[in-house]
Amino acid sequence: MKISWKVYLMIGLTLASVFFYGLNYLIFKDIPFMFRLLTLQLGFAPISVILITLFLNELLTRREKRQRLGKLNMVIGGFFSEVGRPLLKLLASMEPGNNRLTTSLRIRSNWSDKDFRTAREFVNDYECRIEPRIENLEGLRDFLLDRRAFMLRLIENPSLLEHESFTEMLWAIFHLTEELAYRVGLTDLPDSDYGHLATDVERAYTFLVREWVEYLKHLRERYPYFYSLAVRVNPLDPEASPVVQDF
Numbered sequence: 001m002k003i004s005w006k007v008y009l010m011i012g013l014t015l016a017s018v019f020f021y022g023l024n025y026l027i028f029k030d031i032p033f034m035f036r037l038l039t040l041q042l043g044f045a046p047i048s049v050i051l052i053t054l055f056l057n058e059l060l061t062r063r064e065k066r067q068r069l070g071k072l073n074m075v076i077g078g079f080f081s082e083v084g085r086p087l088l089k090l091l092a093s094m095e096p097g098n099n100r101l102t103t104s105l106r107i108r109s110n111w112s113d114k115d116f117r118t119a120r121e122f123v124n125d126y127e128c129r130i131e132p133r134i135e136n137l138e139g140l141r142d143f144l145l146d147r148r149a150f151m152l153r154l155i156e157n158p159s160l161l162e163h164e165s166f167t168e169m170l171w172a173i174f175h176l177t178e179e180l181a182y183r184v185g186l187t188d189l190p191d192s193d194y195g196h197l198a199t200d201v202e203r204a205y206t207f208l209v210r211e212w213v214e215y216l217k218h219l220r221e222r223y224p225y226f227y228s229l230a231v232r233v234n235p236l237d238p239e240a241s242p243v244v245q246d247f
Contacts, residue, residue: 073218094140232244
């Protein structure tokens, strides 16, 4: 049986402790002092465990998690650049009367944390109503199939496990892609099937809108230059333009 390096380390440290206690006895021959020192160290051991294990490890864990999330947000940025932003625009066009959504998510460069909290509460309660037309479904299917390979590479990224809501959004989009891909044609389907597809579109759309708001909030906090561009090309803002206007 292979012995772990941790076992060797424990044995080595124990032998080192025995060696130094033995050396102390050989030099000073003061057993009462050694006993007092041992009890003092044993008394401090629980405090040491609290300081090192609970506090120091917690700080290191948080720092490591921030670093992982920073890398993950680069992946999320790539997703919105290649898939998320155009997909949001496409899905928004399939929701008639979405004025409440586009008005509430007309994000501006001067938005505060309070504005984003309000937007998050709005999208969490928002219920979209998709009315899919055949031409819209065909365009959506073509768009998703063209980008399926890209999304498959995303889902292979192990760091996505750190972000449950983003992973759920990807699964919702994958499911919608498979539903559309398996149908030979999208014409002459029964109303029940169009209703089923509408539900799948609404699920993916809802997840996507929520992640878009969270992504913009992250950009505002960490990368204001990216945030400026994201606001100017916001797919949920009918007046959005990448051109910087004079005010």
